[in-house]
Amino acid sequence: MEMKRWIMMLVASMFMVATYGATTSQQLSLIPLPKSVEMGDGEFVFGKKLTVMVTPVAEELFADFSKEFSASTGLIVKYTRKSNKAQVELHCVPSMAPEAYRLKVTSSKIEICAAEPAGFYYALQTLKQLLPRNVMAGVADPTVTEWSIPCVEIEDEPRFAWRGFMLDEGRHFFGKEAVKRVIDVMAAYKMNRFHWHLSEDQGWRIEIKKYPKLTEIGAWRDSKGLGYGNVKPDTERYGGFYTQDDIREIVAYAKSRFVEIVPEIDIPGHSQAAVASYPEFLACDPQNPHEVWKWQGVSTDVINVANPKAVQFAKDVIDELTELFPFGYIHLGGDECPVVKWKQNEDCKAQLAAIGSQNFRDLQINFYRQLVDHIKQKPVEKQRKLIFWNEILYGNTSMLPNDITVMAWVGADRAAIEAAKRGMTTILSPQIPYYINRKQSPLPTEPMSQGHGTESVKAVYSYVPMKDVPEELQSKYMGVQANFWTEWVVEESVVQYLMLPRLAAVAEAGWTPQSKRNYDDFIRRLQAESKYYQMKGVNYAKHVMK
Ligand code: ACM
Secondary structure, eight states, X not given: OHHHHHHHHHHHHHHHHHHHHHHSGGGXXXXXXXXXXXXXXXXXXXXXXXXXXXXXGGHHHHHHHHHHHHHHHOOEEEEOSOGGGOSEEEEEOTTSXXXXXXXXXXXXXXXXXXXXXXXXXHHHHHHHXXXXXHHHHTOOOTTOOOOEEEEEEEEEOOSOSEEEEEEEOSSSOXXXXXXXXXXXXXXXXXXXXXXXXXXXXXXXXXXXXXXXXXXXXXXXXXXXXXXXXXXXXXXXXXXOOBOHHHHHHHHHHHHTTTOXXXXXXOOSSSOHHHHHHSHHHHBSSTTSOOOOOOBSSOOSOOBOTTOHHHHHHHHHHHHHHHHHOOSSEEEOOOOSOOOHHHHTOHHHHHHHHHTTOOOTHHHHHHHHHHHHHHHHTSOGGGOOEEEEEGGGGGSOGGGSOTTOEEEEOTTHHHHHHHHHHTTOEEEEOOHHHHBXXXXXXXXXXXXXXXXXXXXXXXXHHHOOTTTTOOXXXXXXXXXXXXXXXXXXXXXXXXXXXXXXXXXXXXXXXHHSOGGGOOHHHHHHHHTTHHHHHHHHTOOOOGGGOO
């Protein structure tokens, strides 16, 4: 008897393990991992037709979703106004947070609740990840003949409001289609801020109507590759830029995927391409020749901030950016700005004395102060908040309002705390390990890339944002961002290789509660992404996949 009971218990527990194993969230491959996942029993099996009841707030985005869904599954979407006829129901619940959603799948119904389009969009991204990955890629897969998803109840919302990725197109230019593919992948991982680094010493990449030479001259250089040490510049004429129509197209493309674009014009440092375009008022030494730079590194050929025409130039550029980019933020760079030319320039020295400082960094801050004043004079809907790299903290930032944001990259954790203490908001984009242009393995096949370090997927995943930050400062932390610098990277396929799958690791840090994050589980879920990348036609680091 005792033996029989023992066997029964064993069988029961084996059954429980099997059931648990088959239905736990461990089996789903969702990235980023939602805040809460509860598995149910059974599955929802799609018929040839899917009947959907949509709430007005989600109508437009559901129409986009259903086109893609039908194209990739062959299933037909029909609309109904009657709940008892609907297999999918979208409900507006205004009390929910803007990006939050609930997704409940039973064997007879898929129910989605959210307050705003973004929430519905993220619910649908999750729904796609419950399906075979060709749906996320938006392409048909003839090998899939049956469509079903497990019964599950998901409650989800992001940890951080800012989940960003920066692409440097100043060093190398990849073009519209490449940028759209980046945005697609960001959106798949629920990332929502594309930081577009559009100017550098080595190239100016955005048409500015008032200053046509920025793209006639500044967008082109006499070397495709950039010189570095013993690697000399080649002689290939190279460049490219986005017209204002291109920009509007990409902004709209991103917006429909709930990605806002933050343009960066890096001034007054990293500006040699602009200086080469208009040396007569941007150069500290206009009498000397200036060309778009062909080398890597940080050029000393910075904008003469003491020239009123240079200040006017920056204001005019901001005016055109404001018209092109409706999002509330503009990034003005501010990193790595050598002051050697200011030290040699009489106007700069006089201006430094006039502002009562001996710190040349304050000339930079004073330049920004004038730009802030210009922006504050605009009507409210045209005002933009400014973001800077964390080097601005080396100057007297009390000249600036504290509604600016510091993007923390070098000594990021300390810099972010300092910014928050000064009352500013901050975004964590630590060079180590969030510069995902750096090598991601010691393999000899790894491409050349900027920076000497190796940031494995594990290193990227293991970074803990906002660790040990005093509670009273935590509200200043807007979120996280991965950055991609392209000194060495000429081809889109190499951008993709280095970006993927590390971008997914950063996306999860931005979305998932820290207490739920687990590297081994992430790697398990990541395995499904091979199929997504392959079907999407993007390159990725295959060594991370088992
Ligand atoms: C930077 O990496 N120079 C922001």
